[in-house]
Amino acid sequence: LLHRLKPPGLPLHRLRIKVGCTVILLASLKSNIQISEKSHLRILRIAKERLECVVLDGQLEGTKSILTRVPFSARYRNEDQYSFIRSQFPVRVSI
Template sequence: FHGDEVIYHSFDIAEDDPYGYYAQEFLNGLTPNGLPPHALKLKLNCPVILLRNIDPANGLCNGTRLVVRGFERNTIDAEIVIGQHAGRRVFLPRIPLCPSENDMFPFKFKRKQFPIRLSFAMTINKAQGQTIPIVGVYLPNPVFSHGQLYVALSRATAKRNIKILIQKEKPKEKLLTSMKNIVYKEVLT
C-alpha cells in the first residue's frame, strides 16, 4: 500500500500487580489470540477485521471487514466493505481488551487498543455468515470437520468467483483435483 505507515501503540497493564513484577516491555510483547498487536501498523486503504462486537445494530460485529480511510489520534476512520452496511463510514475507538480465559496467564492482562488487525485472509470459521464477492480457498490438508468445505465454498456470490488451491502432500504424488467433504452421517439421521 502506498503512503505513510501509522503506528498505534497499545496501553498494557497487568492488573493486581502492585509491585510491578511484569515489565511494560514484557506485556507489550504478548499477543494472545483475539487481541490486536501492541504496535498496530496501518496504512490508508488497508483491509482490517474487527475483533469484537462494538455496535452490532450498525454492522460493527466480530468478523466485520473494513478498509481504513483515515487516521485520528484516538479513532480510526474506516468503511465497512461487506454486508448490508457496506459503504457505511464508522469511527473505531480504542477499547480495553482482555484475553479469553483459555489463555492461561498467571495474572490478569488488559490491553487498550483499537479492536482490529490486518486481514488479507480469514479462516473458514471467521467467514461463516458472510457473503464475499471473490473467494480463494487454500486447502493444504483435507478439510477437518463436518460441512466446513460447504461453508467455504458457499461464501462466494457465484461459482466463477471461487478459486481453490489443493496442495499435494508429497512432491512425487500426482496432481490432486478433488477434496473430500467430511460428512458424519450419524448427525443427519
C-alpha cells in the same frame, strides 16, 4: 518486556495500519450502527484515539463508521495469574 507476551484473547501489541488498508473487525460494535464481527473495513483516516472507516461487505456496505480504542483483557498463565489489559483498536490487518 510485557509487550512480548502473547496471552490468549489479546490482539498483538503493535498494530501497523495505513490509510487505505483493509482490516477485519475483531469484536461486534454496538453504536448507532451495528457492525458485526469479522466485517471488512477500509481505513479512511487515522487519529490517535479513533479510526474512520468504511464498511466493505454485508448489509452496511458503504457505510462510514468511527472506531475507538477498546480495552481487551485476558489472564496470563503463570503462578500469580497476572491479568493484562490492552486498549487497542478492535481490528487486525486483512491478508
